[in-house]
Structures are given as C-alpha cells and as structure tokens.
Amino acid sequence: MHRTNFVITSISIGVLSFVSLGLTPFAKAVGEMPSKEVCAQQNNSAVVTGGCTATDKRKGNCMACHKFKGLKQARLQPGTIAPPLIAMKARFPDRKKLRTLIWDAAEFNPRSNMPPFGRHKILSEQEIDLIVEWLYSL
Numbered sequence: 001m002h003r004t005n006f007v008i009t010s011i012s013i014g015v016l017s018f019v020s021l022g023l024t025p026f027a028k029a030v031g032e033m034p035s036k037e038v039c040a041q042q043n044n045s046a047v048v049t050g051g052c053t054a055t056d057k058r059k060g061n062c063m064a065c066h067k068f069k070g071l072k073q074a075r076l077q078p079g080t081i082a083p084p085l086i087a088m089k090a091r092f093p094d095r096k097k098l099r100t101l102i103w104d105a106a107e108f109n110p111r112s113n114m115p116p117f118g119r120h121k122i123l124s125e126q127e128i129d130l131i132v133e134w135l136y137s138l
C-alpha cells in the first residue's frame with residue numbers, strides 16, 4: 001500500500017474507534033454529568049444547562065446525596081443517602097409532581113433531608129425547570 005494511503009487509513013480507523021467507544025468530547029454533553037468544558041460553553045440545550053446547574057456545587061449539588069449516570073467518568077464519589085436518579089420519566093411521569101419535589105421535598109415527606117430548593121430560593125424557578133428537563137434525560 002502507498003504510504004500516504006496507509007497513514008490516512010490508520011488515522012480513519014483511529015478516529016472511528018474513538019467515536020464508537022463514545023470517547024468524543026461531545027458524547028458527554030447530553031444529560032448525565034456535563035463536563036466543566038461543556039458547561040462553560042454558550043447556548044447549551046435545556047438538558048445540558050439543567051445538568052450544569054444540578055451538578056454545580058454552589059447550586060443543586062445533587063451528587064452530594066444522589067447517584068446518577070456519568071459521575072464515575074467525572075471521578076466523583078456520589079452520595080448514597082438518597083435514591084439513585086434513574087429512569088425518571090418512567091418513575092415520575094407527572095412533571096408537576098417531580099418539579100414540586102425539587103421545589104420542596106417536604107410536600108411529600110415532611111421529614112425530608114433534601115434541601116427545599118424552591119422554597120428557600122436556593123435555585124430560581126427557571127433553574128428548577130431546567131433541572132427537571134435534565135432529570136428526564138436520566
């Protein structure tokens with residue numbers, strides 16, 4: 001084989017396996033735990049912006065208590081005191097109920113340890129809406 005062809009073929013195989021293994025920087029962008037680089041970008045989708053707010057230590061900090069997809073790749077040790085955030089659409093088909101749970105979990109469990117993000121104004125109404133979008137991607 002011609003040397004140039006060989007080099008081009010090897011590069012293509014390399015790129016293809018990188019993509020197929022889900023190692024592209026873009027693969028992490030949807031749902032899960034968006035990277036710092038992704039969160040720093042402008043014009044992210046609602047799901048990604050919600051994920052960035054949920055995983056910001058000064059905002060949602062949901063990983064302090066909950067486990068969800070993508071934490072391992074981010075080398076974060078998730079909290080285990082709360083149920084894992086998984087299959088949210090199937091388990092919480094009622095969006096209003098899910099939103100209320102984030103706004104103030106005490107509505108459902110008066111002794112909840114979960115911070116009342118809305119009632120205590122830890123998060124804005126819009127931030128809570130975006131987090132609900134993100135939750136539905138988990």
Ligand code: HEC
Nearest residue numbers: 054060061062064065081082083105109112113114115131
């Ligand atoms: C300080 C710990 C803590 C933090 C931080 C926290 N939660 Fe929770 N969460 C809990 C606990 C404990 C429960 C279990 C139910 C209860 O006690 O209210 C819960 C329950 C939930 C549930 C219901 C899960 C189920 O399967 O029933 C959802 C959804 C949820 N949290 C979302 C979030 C989101 C989104 C964030 C971040 C914005 C967050 N939580 C931050 C402690 C926390």
